[in-house]
Amino acid sequence: MQKVAVDPGHSDWYIERFRAMARAGDDLGGEARFVDAMAPRGAHILDAGCGPGRVGGYLAAAGHRVVGVDVDPALIAAAEQDHPGPRWLVGDLAELDLPARGVGEPFDVIMSAGNVMTFLAPSTRVPVLSRLRSHLRADGRLAIGFGAGRDYEFGQFLADAATAGLAAELLLSAWDVRPFTEDSGFLVAVLVPTAP
Known part of the structure; x- marks a missing residue:
């Protein structure tokens, strides 16, 4: 919300950007297709940092x-308007407590696309990863993607994930399943819970 405080029109710009891309027929489902392929049918999925709902809407469909x-x-209002069906909630990922909000079962898959991790205050990164882990089934998976050059080094992210009780199962350089290398400009990390 610091970005919105600096630029009050940011949310409207972001919403319209994706609506315009959808009208133009752009492919907006890459992240969702990736998650759909790794999820069991009818899975319980959390879209963490869902924005205007394009990924969660695809997965619900x-x-x-x-x-x-x-x-x-x-x-969240745009997600409700453009993608009815999922349950859309306003909430801070660092304070995520979905059982207290009537969402009681753990998730098969949690995903976070759109550089969400890089928008978090550095002091909240490990707490967010910990909160996500606490909402994940013991055999669940967490898929997080973000770009390089956004003040969150990939190595630091993986160290933070380990601190939060998550281990890397698979590292890719894109949602379209390209292998991750030292030179990759993007990271898609599939994480699994480590033993408590």
């Missing part, structure tokens, strides 16, 4: 039970 959470009320 594919038959999954989706909950989307974002800190920005304007983005």
Whole structure:
């Protein structure tokens, strides 16, 4: 929300950007296709930092039970309007407690696309990863993607994930399953819970 405080029109710009891309026929489903391929049919999926709902909406249309959470009320309102079906909630990922909000079962898959991790205050990164882990089934998977050059080094992210009780199962350089290398400009990390 610091970005919105600096630029009050940011949320509206972001919403319209994706609506315009959808009208133009752009492919907006890459992240969702990736998650759909790794999820069991009818999975319970959390879209953490869901924005205006394009990924969660796709996954719900594919038959999954989706909950989307974002800190920005304007983005949640757009998700409700453009992608009815999932349960959209305003919430801070660092304080995520979905059982207290009537979402009681753990998730098969949690995903976070759109550089969400890089928008978090550095002091909240490990707490967010810990909160996500606490909402994940013991055999569940967490898929997080973000770009390089956004003040969150990939190595630091993986160290933070380990601190939060998550281990890397698979590292890719894109949602379209390209291998990760030292020179990759993007990271898609599939994480699994480590033993408590």
